[in-house]
Amino acid sequence: MDKSTKQSALHAHAWVGVFLSALLFLVCFSGTLAVFHQEFERWEQPGIPEMNTTDAATVEKAMNAFVEKHPEPTDHLFAVFPTSGIPRLVVENDTVAYFADSNGNLLETEQVPFTKMLVDLHLYLNLPHSWGMILVSALGALICTLIVTGIVAHKRISKDAFKLRRGENAQQYQIDLHNRFGLWAAPFHLIIGVTGTYFGMAGLILVVVAQLYHDGDRDAVVEKIFTPDPVLEQEVAQPQLQKAIAQMNTLAPQHPLLFLTVHEANTPQQFIEIYTQVPGKMIYSENYRFDTAGNYLGTAGYAQGHWGKQLVYAMYRLHFGNFAGIPGKVLYFVLGIMLTALCVTGMEIWLAKKAHPPVLTRAWYSVAWGSVSALALTALFGLFADVSLIMLFWVLMLVNLVLSSAFSQSSKSLWLIIAGSSVLLLVSVYTLYHGAAGFTPAALQLNLPLLAFAAWSVRKGTKTGSRQTPGGVPLVNQS
Template structure:
């Protein structure tokens, strides 16, 4: 490849990364954490009764109690099964959700505001969903562009595949690590970029195709990919959820029911749809449909649909790594951390080439480590107050940025210490707030790694602070 082509690719790679560094970092960081969004939901309310299975009778009782307690107008009712990845029974409508015990009795209201804020940060950057998702999907496309330009710009991609220069300047080591992370995880980065771009651009593409080929009929285009709702003529009645759930044992004995939806609630078009995970396939689910009386109507046809239909319906699992339980989530978390580290190291390499301007370096450190601290403190605020979490997070992050400007002593290691202290504080407050509940598996599976991170970040930050001041004294001595 021509030298000029490589240089152009490097320039494109650099400027895309620099100008969009903040957005890319926040999306990658929140997305890496959101891989475990189900675990975060359990962590927020660790005292809730958990179970592995639930009977159709219990589901019916939970739905009946919920509908009686919440007669407000809604378009849907939902039941989340314990086999969904969250070992709890949840019933809800479009406005509110409640947990139920193994017998179907309602327990308490679901409250997962922090998890919702975290997921919204990843999906929309906490912006209005209509154009926030488009912005995030553009960042997904940018990730693909960064991967491609990074590969094209690499001068010796084969020879340097395992090169990691630990000696010499720290900049060499950081550059090698940036290149290795980018190269080794290229397939993952492309999957994340393509699927991320799909979520936001699907609506735009749907509109374009509808205008070009279907006279603007979006529903006609959607029907080619997503199975239309059944057309029914029936009396308005309460949905027979028990009968529908009971039939799943014979209709799909090897599938795990994820959740149930009652569509078009309290109308003649009402029908029941049960989403069930299909063994051996990446699609999100096969959907089993029933009328109001619980009579089986058929499936939506995703499991044996065309390859294009299955590919679209697999986007969610491919993006979040939700296809092989904890092992695939853990793998996605590690790879997500590598992608997040690429965002950090790429910006720091650029700053090093600009002679590390102090203000820019402090601002970037405040963004990187301050956002982690802000997320931790937002979770603390969520436990202790009822303040809107989106506003809390962004105010805390803005405070970090302002501190970077006004406090010259807040160098990068100090911000790393700050993030560790905030996470450590979160675990302590969580333990005091939930008491015995903090000893449940739902709490420990996150609190243990959070505590490890908090202690490591504080230790690592202090080590770097000492090294920084020792280096400064040494430079002054050599100057003398």
């Protein structure tokens, strides 16, 4: 490509990234953490008994106990199996959920406010869902734009593909790191951008396709992608979950059970749908359907459906890395950190070129590193206070921004130390609060990495602080 094209791509890349840097960072950072949303759910209630398997009789007993405790009308009933990725048995309706033990006895209610806040931050930026989904999806499209313009603007892709200069010029090292992360992980980042865009734009796509091919009939489009519900007329009765689950040993013996749903609960159209993971397929699940009496009706047909249907049904797993167990999640976490680092290094490169405007530089550090302390303190308050964690998080972010603007000493090193100290405080109080449960695998699987981050952050902040001016603005060679 000619020089003017590369220059135009570079300008587009820079200005899109700068103007939306804070939103892009929050979406990427929260999404990286949300890869472990199931682990965060376990972490929030570490004392729940865990199991690897359960049987049909236990599930039905737990559901019967739940319905007896909550007889209020509901559209759906759910049972989440221990093979779903969280080694716990959960029964719930549309509003409340309970854990159950290996004998089918109900335990405490499911309370995961921090996990819900974190996932909501990634999916909607904590905005009303209809608007938040559109905004986040637009940011997904902009991520794709940044990837393409970044590659186009790169002057020597093949020559510099593995160049990472770590000499005295730290700014050059940061530019190299930004370019290497952007190039090496571009396929993954495109997948994240495209799938993220899809979630918000699916409604618009639905309307367009309906107008073009089905005279505006949206239901006709939905039925081509998602298998319609079976048409049933039965006596209203208690769903025979045990009979339905027992048949899965014959119907799909190699498919781990994810969860089951009782649709149209307590109506003549009621039916049972069991969701199973399909080995060797990227689709979220294949769904097995049964009537109220537990008689097998057939599958939803996703595993053997048209490739386009399978692709749509694979979007969730592609976006969140929900495959290959913990190794897949670790891979997505590392690649997500690279995407988040692109947001951070891109903004810091721009700030360096503008000679680090003091107020803007401090404000950026309060967003990039202050968000860590805001999340840690939000989780900490969530242990004790029944408050809106969404509101609390944004209040803390606002306080960070005000403090960084008001005090000239609020440097990058200070925010790093605050981030590490906040995480250390969270883990310490968490362990004291939960007692022996704080040393279960459900707790340690996150607390140990959090402690490692706290140690790194404090060490990095201390080291960085020695290379900053008294006003908190980095020196020329500051990394």
